[in-house]
Amino acid sequence: MIKYPFLENGATIGVTAPSSGVPAELHGLLKTACERMKMNGFHVICGDTVWNQDKARSASAEKRAEEFNAMMLDDNIHIIIPPWGGELLIEMLEYLDFDNIQNKWILGYSDTSLLLLATTLKTGIATAHGTNLIDLRGEYSDDTTKMWQSVLSTKKGESILQQSSFKYQKEWEFDKPTPCIFNLTEETEWKSTSNSKVTIKGRLLGGCIDTIRHLIGTPFGEIQNFKENYIKGESIIWFFENCGLSTTDLRRSLVQMKLAGWFESCSGIVFGRSPANYPVSNYTAEDVYKELSEELQIPIIYDIDCGHVPPQITLINGAYAEVESNSGKGAILQNFI
Incomplete structure (x- = not known):
C-alpha cells in the first residue's frame, strides 16, 4: 500500500541540495525563492549544502546524505524541496537511511527525480515530481505550476485533477x-x-x-x-x-x-x-x-x-x-x- 504524505498550511520547508547547490553568484535566486515561500505562509530551513557548488556537486556524497537524513528525521521539517537538480545525486543513494525515511513530501525534478523514484520504490512512500524551489521565486506561479500545493495537500483517499497547460x-x-x-x-x-x-x-x-x-x-x-x-x-x-x-x-x-x-x-x-x-x-x-x-x-x-x-x-x-x-x-x- 502506498503511503501518502500531506502538506499542511504553514508547513516548514527543508531546503537541501542532494545534487547541485547554488553557486555564490546565484545566491540571490535562492534567497528570493525562500522569501517568496515565507510570504506564502511557509517556514523555511536551509541546510549548509545549498550554498555551495564545486566539482559538479554541492558537497561530498556523505555530507549530502547526512543533511538529507537529518531533515527527514526532523519533526519540525514537513517537506523537502531542493533548490534544483544537477548531475551526481546517484553518489549519495548508498548513504541514505531508507529504513527511517519519514512520511513527508520530497518535491523536485531533473536529477532530483532519481531520489524521488528510489525513495518510492524502496519505501512505498509517494514522492512528487514537479517544480523545484528556484522556479517558485516569482510574484505568482502560472496555473499549471501553482497546482503543486493543491496536489500535495490532497488527502489519502481523495483525488485531484490537473489539465494540460495553455x-x-x-x-x-x-x-x-x-x-x-x-x-x-x-x-x-x-x-x-x-x-x-x-x-x-x-x-x-x-x-x-x-x-x-x-x-x-x-x-x-x-x-x-x-x-x-x-x-x-x-x-x-x-x-x-x-x-x-x-x-x-x-x-x-x-x-x-x-x-x-x-x-x-x-x-x-x-x-x-x-x-x-x-x-x-x-x-x-x-x-x-x-x-x-x-x-x-x-x-x-x-x-x-x-x-x-x-x-x-x-x-x-x-x-x-x-x-x-x-x-x-x-x-x-x-x-x-
Missing part, C-alpha cells in the same frame, strides 16, 4: 524573468502515437530518463519488489522526460528498461516535452515513441507538461492515475489510494 516556454531566458518566472509563448499540444483519443490507467512511476535509467540493476531500482510489496501487481504508467539525450541514446535507454523488466505490466507511457531529442541520421523522437508503442503494444502520449520545458504538472510516484489525451489537450486525474 502555453509552454520554448527557451530559458534567465535575463528576462517574467512575474511568473517562465516565458510562456508556445501553444501546448499533447500528442499520441495513435493520433486519436487515448486514456491510460495505472500507478505512476518515472522521472528524468537521463538519471533514473542508472537505477537499473541496483538495489534502488527493483521494480518487481515494488509491485509485489506496495501495489500488488497493478499496472504501471511510466512518465519520462529527456533532458539531454540524443534519440539513439533515448532508444538505448528504453530498450535497456524493457530488457530489465521495467515495462512488464505497463499500461502506457507518457513523455514530457524535451529540449533535447536530437535526431540521429533522421531518426527522430517520434520514431522512438512509435517503435516502443508497437513493441510493447501500449499507448504512448508525448509532449506533456513534464520536465525541462516548463510549465509542468505535479506527478506523484505511486499514485493511481488516469491520463487522457484528446485533440491536443490532456488531463491527469490522480487518486491517492
